[in-house]
Amino acid sequence: GQQVMQIPQYQHVQEGEDFTTYCNSSTTLSNIQWYKQRPGGHPVFLIQLVKSGEVKKQKRLTFQFGEAKKNSSLHITATQTTDVGTYFCAGLNTNAGKSTFGDGTTLTVKP
């Protein structure tokens, strides 16, 4: 079945440093979604990418979808303590009818 791998599993950064998490799918995706889960909270939808090579920005967050639509990345510039949490990607394979979540990258930010 479809697999979505996400790296790294954990990332510890100093406040102000940049952070990137990568997502790779074993199959071509129809779209990819990104979620953030704060400690003790539930996943919250951040964004969806659909087009090959698409890049979207949300303030300090930059999301990219690969040309082959099999990989994606989330980059945070100048991290802040409010960025802490686990970031999940979720890839949709239309044949599967549902999105498959990666295992997430847990970000901690040291003030």
Next chain:
Amino acid sequence: DSGVTKTPKHLITATGQRVTLRCSPRSGDLSVYWYQQSLDQGLQFLIQYYNGEERAKGNILERFSAQQFPDLHSELNLSSLELGDSALYFCASSVNNYGYTFGSGTRLTVV
């Protein structure tokens, strides 16, 4: 409030018992998804319903079952509970797989 309502927030029960988790999707969403998240783990997909019918099945144990009712609310039944079933259980809803809206989750503790 995410719009996906889910009850209850915390559950403590003994091994061998049965519990039922309930979820109402966000208004207008036809799909309901159930996920299990163990401590420091990713989101494990259990099952999906779409407009009352089972759409996709993940690694859901035979001791677990679910259904979606005509009013679109869904129930996840967990029976013969074991210590290893202790986890966070999330319900999510969506329209056409765009941007899952997660409920706040139920923390199940089996003692």
